[in-house]
Amino acid sequence: MSNVLVVAEQQHGVLRSASLNAISLGRALVAANGGGTLTALLVGHELGSAAAELARYPVDQVLTVDHPALAAYLAETHAPVVAAVAQQLAAEQVAATATSTGKDLLPRVAALLDAGMASEIAAVVGPRRFKRPMLAGNAIGLVEVLTSRVVVTGRQTEWPAAQPSAAAAPITATAVPPGPALGAEVLGLAQLPSERPELTEARVVVTGGRGMGSGENFKHLGALADVLGGALGATRAACDAGMVPNDLQVGQTGKVVAPELYLAVGVSGAIQHLAGMKSSRVIVAINKNAEAPIFQVADYGLVAKWEDTIEDLTTKLRALRSA
Ligand SMILES: Cc1cc2nc3c(=O)[nH]c(=O)nc-3n(C[C@H](O)[C@H](O)[C@H](O)COP(=O)(O)OP(=O)(O)OC[C@H]3O[C@@H](n4cnc5c(N)ncnc54)[C@H](O)[C@@H]3O)c2cc1C
Numbered sequence: 028m029s030n031v032l033v034v035a036e037q038q039h040g041v042l043r044s045a046s047l048n049a050i051s052l053g054r055a056l057v058a059a060n061g062g063g064t065l066t067a068l069l070v071g072h073e074l075g076s077a078a079a080e081l082a083r084y085p086v087d088q089v090l091t092v093d094h095p096a097l098a099a100y101l102a103e104t105h106a107p108v109v110a111a112v113a114q115q116l117a118a119e120q121v122a123a124t125a126t127s128t129g130k131d132l133l134p135r136v137a138a139l140l141d142a143g144m145a146s147e148i149a150a151v152v153g154p155r156r157f158k159r160p161m162l163a164g165n166a167i168g169l170v171e172v173l174t175s176r177v178v179v180t181g182r183q184t185e186w187p188a189a190q191p192s193a194a195a196a197p198i199t200a201t202a203v204p205p206g207p208a209l210g211a212e213v214l215g216l217a218q219l220p221s222e223r224p225e226l227t228e229a230r231v232v233v234t235g236g237r238g239m240g241s242g243e244n245f246k247h248l249g250a251l252a253d254v255l256g257g258a259l260g261a262t263r264a265a266c267d268a269g270m271v272p273n274d275l276q277v278g279q280t281g282k283v284v285a286p287e288l289y290l291a292v293g294v295s296g297a298i299q300h301l302a303g304m305k306s307s308r309v310i311v312a313i314n315k316n317a318e319a320p321i322f323q324v325a326d327y328g329l330v331a332k333w334e335d336t337i338e339d340l341t342t343k344l345r346a347l348r349s350a
Contacts, residue, residue: 029060029154032118033086034109034136035067036128040075044228045124047188050084052181054189055151056120066090066116067196070108072098078198085192088199096205099213100128106135107206113140113176115201120154125180126227133180143172149185163279163302183227184285184306219272223258226275231257231288234277234304235265238293238314239333242270247333248292251341254348260284262300278303292333296321313337 033053035046046067053065067086069078072095082089092108109132113121121136123129125147137144148157152169155177161168172179226232233252235245245259252259260282261275277284279302289307294300296312296319304310305324312325315332322328329336 029057029063029119030116031056031060031063031065031120031122032109032113032116033065033067034121034123034129034132035069035077035081036124036126037069037071037074037077040073040077042077042080043126044188045126045129045183046081047084048181048183048186049122049124049129050086050189051186052122052124052148052151052179054085055186056122056154056179059151059154060119064088064116066118068092068109068112070097070105071100072096079195082196082198083191084189084196086196088197091198091200092203093200094205096208099216101208101211101213102131102135103207103209103211104205106132106139108203109136110139111203112201115203119176121176121178123180124183124186126183129180133178137178140176140178141174142176142178143174144178144180145170145172146180147182148179149182160302163298164305165298182283184283219274223252224256226258226260226277226282227284229258229284230286231255231290232260232277232284232286232304232307233257233290233292234260234262234294235271235292236262236294236300237264237268237270238295239265239270240293244333245271247337247341251290251337251344254341254344255288255290257286257288257290260304262294262297291321291325292337294321295319296324 033049036043057063064087070092145157148159150158155172235248260277261271266273266276279299283303285306287308289310291312310325311327312321313329317330
């Protein structure tokens with residue numbers, strides 16, 4: 028029996044869906060401990076409906092820490108709050124989803140708690156034993172953390188989103204002072220305007236590779252993504268060539284996605300790209316080279332030039348949608 032603390036995320040008072048994957052990970056930790064209490068923590072300012080939303084999921088309690096100095100996320104100010112709450116609860120395990128925030132925050136929390144950490148775990152084998160993908164997903168490592176307190180991040184694609192529970196959990200506001208910013212300051216947050224879903228949360232992802240030829244040509248993939256209600260992704264080669272912004276990169280050094288449908292166009296299927304998308308439910312590849320490695324992981328493949336296929340496909344799908 029032990030206490031498990033999961034760190035949830037919100038943006039502008041709206042719960043981020045990655046929090047639901049963290050709850051599933053938290054429940055697995057509780058089960059590995061043979062029972063215990065699962066607490067979900069929200070840190071920020073003007074938390075809106077996020078706490079009430081979080082309380083609908085299978086946690087035993089929701090704690091909130093609301094302070095104006097915590098409005099903009101900074102690991103420097105947020106990590107001491109998470110660590111202090113973990114101390115108060117005597118939580119033996121602290122977990123979060125390995126989003127950009129989770130990857131930034133939890134190592135600091137681990138350092139403050141003097142705890143060992145396992146990153147991007149895919150399975151809980153025991154209270155201190157975890158499985159995690161390594162070497163671009165080609166090996167699964169079994170890691171054991173030797174400290175009594177353990178901090179983990181879970182790979183989002185490996186933990187299903189928690190489902191709402193019948194009864195709402197209690198919500199308690201707790202006052203914990205923010206940590207010192209240590210000279211760091213958020214001057215502003217530039218958000219690229221996009222009507223499309225967030226890449227890591229989209230049910231459909233349409234990814235273009237260097238084979239698209241230019242950034243201008245990505246507009247054809249954008250149109251296809253819009254018909255499917257999906258997000259646009261890219262390979263590192265396409266990003267490095269300046270065709271599209273870096274935040275679209277999927278892969279080992281980009282985002283890890285596992286949508287229901289992944290459409291790869293002009294993508295060779297390098298091992299580092301596969302590391303970020305091979306857990307997708309259905310993979311469709313369009314490539315002019317029949318020998319391209321992407322066809323080895325694709326459920327459906329079309330050997331063709333994108334110039335001869337994408338517009339047709341988009342028109343037909345649009346017609347099907349409006350029928
Ligand atoms: C440490 C490290 C980390 C990396 N991390 C990542 C990562 O996170 N994500 C990532 O994507 N890569 C990553 N890479 C790079 C990776 O190794 C590949 O270089 C990259 O994925 C290749 O991108 P690509 O498939 O777009 O380009 P290419 O390998 O150039 O392939 C282009 C493909 O397009 C096809 N094509 C060309 N013209 C057309 C056409 N008209 N119609 C249809 N098909 C066409 C070609 O047949 C080819 O298969 C990493 C590399 C290293 C060393």
